[in-house]
Amino acid sequence: MSGEMICVVEITAHGGPEVLKPATREIAAPEHGEVQIALSYAGVNRPDALQRAGLYNPPKGTSDLPGLEGAGTVCAVGDGVSGIDVGDKVCALLPGGGYAERVNTPAAHCLPIPDGMSEKQAACLPETFFTVWSNVFMRGGLKAGERFLVHGGSSGIGTTAIQLANAFGALAFATAGSDEKCAACVELGAEKAINYREEDFVEVLRAEGGADVILDMVGGPYIQRNLKALADDGRLVQIAFLQGMKAELNLVHLMTRRLTMTGSTLRPQSDLAKARIADDLCREVWPLLAAGRVAPVMDQEFALEDASAAHARMESSAHIGKIVLKI
Known part of the structure; x- marks a missing residue:
């Protein structure tokens, strides 16, 4: 997958929703312990808007693209990964980079899409x-x-x-x-x-x-x-x-x-700390999602290239529940 060009949405300058613009970038192959996900949906969250406004810098070494969660299909697996294979459907907590067709993320931060749940719903699970x-x-x-x-x-x-x-x-x-x-x-x-x-x-x-x-x-x-x-x-x-x-x-x-x-803030925590949270969720919460006792509340869907409209919707505070980008 190294060298492949993908569609993304960039923060072109710090400011309002209008600074979010479609672009193309090259994506590298997943590193040791990582997987690459071909995203179907990405969740939109407040930290994305804060980063866009220049009020929340991504941790050193992470993508400058917004997007902290998503769902899709594993399309590449790095060295040292076990238990996740190409073709698996997953949702994942992302270090950034979710406003894109593909993203690399630690395999330990991926969770299976709960039984009976759509990828659109699953994309709204990790961050919250x-x-x-x-x-x-x-x-x-x-x-x-x-x-x-x-x-x-x-x-x-x-x-x-x-x-x-x-x-x-x-x-x-x-x-x-x-x-x-x-x-x-x-x-x-x-x-x-x-x-x-x-x-x-x-x-x-x-x-x-x-x-x-x-x-x-x-x-x-x-x-x-x-x-x-x-x-x-x-x-x-x-x-x-x-x-x-x-x-x-x-x-x-x-x-x-x-x-x-x-x-606490979630994003700067270590990969190990996030992996431990993922383990807890898989054991304690994912069965509740599969049983329908808990479910994400969905607000509105926007196309990836309309990320600026999604941010405007979120910042209007008119929404109830989660906003997603369809990729």
Whole structure:
């Protein structure tokens, strides 16, 4: 496969969605431990838009093309790979480069497409499921019977988090910005969805006894409010900061109520750490997907060359669930 020319979408300059342009590039053969996937679909995620805007640099040594997840058919296998063969249908967490016809990625970050699921749906699994599993369950330690709050409940992360919390016996709560989005959260299994334009999530959660785990991507002014909304011994997990990365905190709450603040970003983690998350997902979550107990919520499909329109859709915040590119 070395030397083959493929269609891609590049970030031609930092800016709005219009800077995404189709192009052609040469793709190398997969390296040791890697596979090459002929992609059918790629997922569109917030980090793609942040990278496009110049606010999120890809880790050193990774592709400058956006795209952190996709699904398709393995078309080449590098040295040292076992258990995956040419012709296998997989979805994968990608180090970048997903806005393309083909992509190389570590074989250990690939997962089989769950039984009965389309490639379009499977392309929406890796980024959100790796993020939710590692932060809510591994880092946040959510357990059956606990109360869980996710902000942005109608997003790809939010819809995944609600379903997984439910599947593992927790009580899910969510915030969203419209009655329509709140209704979607409840339909997915949220005990209550809070329209943050009309209600105070702190008051709602405190009336319920407080949240044991909160997953937040808002940051800024939400951080202190999240601490107030936690139950004693509660855990706040931060995965983004759409309203700012700085906040003034009263740490008395942290100390007297034994609260925990933590967080992570997925992309810079080691290949081994991501492989361990993949193993967990394959064992704990993939059977739920195959059984239909959990499924990605789909919003809209765009052609690869229309990636700019996909980004505009995502940044409008009108979407519910995942946006995909058909390749």
